[in-house]
Amino acid sequence: MTKTINLTLKVWRQPSTESKGGFETYHASDISTDMSFLEMLDVVNEKLTMDGKEPIAFDHDCREGICGQCGSVVNGRAHGPEKGTTLCQLHMRHFSDGDTIAIEPFRARAFKVLKDLMVDRSALDKVIQAGGYVSVNTGGTPDANAIPISKEIADKAMDAAACIGCGACVAACPNASAMLFVSAKVSQLALLPQGRPEAARRVTAMVRTMDRMGFGNCSNERECEAECPKEISITNIARMNREFFKAGFFSAVK
Amino acid sequence: MSWFVNTLGSSIGKKLMMAISGLSFCGFLVAHLAGNLFIYGGRDAFNSYATHLHSLGPLVTIAELGLLTLALIHVLTGATLFYENLQSRPQRYAVNKSAGGRTIGSATMPYTGAFLLLFVIFHLLNFHFVDKTHITIFDIVSKSFSHPAYVVFYVLAMIIAGLHVSHGLWSAFQTLGANHPKYMPIIMMLSLVFSLIVGIGFGFLPIYISLIA
Ligand code: HEM
Ligand code: FES
Numbered sequence: 001m002t003k004t005i006n007l008t009l010k011v012w013r014q015p016s017t018e019s020k021g022g023f024e025t026y027h028a029s030d031i032s033t034d035m036s037f038l039e040m041l042d043v044v045n046e047k048l049t050m051d052g053k054e055p056i057a058f059d060h061d062c063r064e065g066i067c068g069q070c071g072s073v074v075n076g077r078a079h080g081p082e083k084g085t086t087l088c089q090l091h092m093r094h095f096s097d098g099d100t101i102a103i104e105p106f107r108a109r110a111f112k113v114l115k116d117l118m119v120d121r122s123a124l125d126k127v128i129q130a131g132g133y134v135s136v137n138t139g140g141t142p143d144a145n146a147i148p149i150s151k152e153i154a155d156k157a158m159d160a161a162a163c164i165g166c167g168a169c170v171a172a173c174p175n176a177s178a179m180l181f182v183s184a185k186v187s188q189l190a191l192l193p194q195g196r197p198e199a200a201r202r203v204t205a206m207v208r209t210m211d212r213m214g215f216g217n218c219s220n221e222r223e224c225e226a227e228c229p230k231e232i233s234i235t236n237i238a239r240m241n242r243e244f245f246k247a248g249f250f251s252a253v254k
Numbered sequence: 255m256s257w258f259v260n261t262l263g264s265s266i267g268k269k270l271m272m273a274i275s276g277l278s279f280c281g282f283l284v285a286h287l288a289g290n291l292f293i294y295g296g297r298d299a300f301n302s303y304a305t306h307l308h309s310l311g312p313l314v315t316i317a318e319l320g321l322l323t324l325a326l327i328h329v330l331t332g333a334t335l336f337y338e339n340l341q342s343r344p345q346r347y348a349v350n351k352s353a354g355g356r357t358i359g360s361a362t363m364p365y366t367g368a369f370l371l372l373f374v375i376f377h378l379l380n381f382h383f384v385d386k387t388h389i390t391i392f393d394i395v396s397k398s399f400s401h402p403a404y405v406v407f408y409v410l411a412m413i414i415a416g417l418h419v420s421h422g423l424w425s426a427f428q429t430l431g432a433n434h435p436k437y438m439p440i441i442m443m444l445s446l447v448f449s450l451i452v453g454i455g456f457g458f459l460p461i462y463i464s465l466i467a
Contacts, residue, residue, distance in 0.1 A: 076351030102349040109342050172353060175339035207264055216342030217265040217335050219363060220425040222355030238433030241266055245431065248261030
């Protein structure tokens with residue numbers, strides 16, 4: 001038997017980046033607790049469309065917690081109240097009948113609101129463009145096991161690579177800092193031999209770009225780690241700091 | 255030298271300056287507390303400790319200038335970080351909840367820090383920049399703490415200092431990149447113990463002096 005609940009939503013509506021936004025109240029009736037949060041918004045949007053009103057714009061793509069497109073601040077928590085969960089994987093069974101839910105976009109100077117709950121997170125792409133890659137020369141395919149990598153290191157790199165770039169760390173950080181995201185991207189490459197040749201140049205370029213994009217400074221509040229849907233650890237931030245100091249003080253990179 | 259300025263001027267570089275100056279202050283607090291323990295030896299023990307310390311002459315001056323430099327770095331960088339972080343989210347959240355990362359210590363760093371700056375200035379005017387030709391340091395201290403208001407203010411200040419280092423100590427290690435699965439639990443524990451030592455160790459002195467005064 002499917003259980004249904006009724007909710008009151010306070011949703012941030014903003015027609016465009018330049019316009020002033022505000023909260024609107026909507027009622028979401030007969031919501032199946034098997035629905036995801038985004039499916040609940042779909043139901044609300046269908047009704048809004050039927051009534052001839054503008055549906056709520058929100059980011060989403062895969063809806064299976066792997067693409068990093070979705071994300072809003074739900075009752076003051078990025079991606080909602082569940083630990084290690086993206087908004088698309090948050091199910092309505094975690095809410096109770098009669099709840100009031102406040103839904104706001106991720107907020108940071110570096111993330112402009114495009115419309116309603118949609119934000120422009122291209123500042124994160126700029127950081128990746130600055131160095132979040134390895135340069136590979138063309139030629140014959142290298143043998144898969146030519147470079148030995150210990151299981152422990154491979155696991156750490158894999159854990160860092162689990163970052164889906166959703167920007168929840170920025171949204172959750174009291175300072176709107178992007179350190180968790182950037183450190184995951186730096187770590188994933190710095191840990192592996194293939195990433196070492198460009199490590200100093202990479203971390204320097206990525207940190208400088210991060211600073212230029214207008215993110216805040218990390219003050220080790222650890223909200224990012226607690227909120228990250230992929231549970232990326234702040235040990236990555238410590239690793240990025242080490243890499244940055246090594247590059248800044250002991251490498252040839254200027 | 256532009257590489258040096260670029261590195262220190264970055265967000266992580268500013269944190270490095272906070273961490274090094276903050277850790278140095280923690281070291282200073284250990285030495286300061288050790289010295290203050292002579293108060294428990296009574297009037298003569300404390301006065302003779304002070305005389306011995308000042309007989310070091312130029313070494314004391316060098317240490318004082320070093321602390322002043324570190325203080326300028328810590329306060330100016332801290333103020334810059336605070337200002338930049340205020341600007342990084344122009345539109346605040348209507349509803350804001352912690353996911354469990356922050357502590358009272360971490361959430362109040364700029365405020366406890368600003369308070370400590372005022373306290374340090376007051377403290378120096380009180381006990382350092384005073385004419386000591388006709389009165390010993392022990393008598394200055396015991397006269398001050400015969401006022402209950404002084405005792406309350408100093409105890410409060412020491413609790414605030416404890417709060418500042420409860421986050422500051424482990425945070426400095428994290429900033430320096432000294433994060434290791436084997437040592438981080440020990441460092442976290444050390445931060446807690448150190449904040450208690452600062453709070454109770456310094457905080458009990460004014461109470462003790464007011465009791466014997
Ligand atoms: C006894 C004096 C003090 C000690 C032992 C101390 C210690 C520390 C330590 C260890 C940190 C951590 C650095 C890091 O996270 O890397 C810190 C951070 C901080 N301190 Fe202090 N501090 C003292 C006084 C002050 C004063 C006077 C101010 C300001 C007026 C101040 C403002 C700050 C701020 C704002 C931070 C946070 C910086 C950030 O993480 O963004 N502190 N302090
Ligand atoms: S929509 Fe892809 S992670 Fe949520």
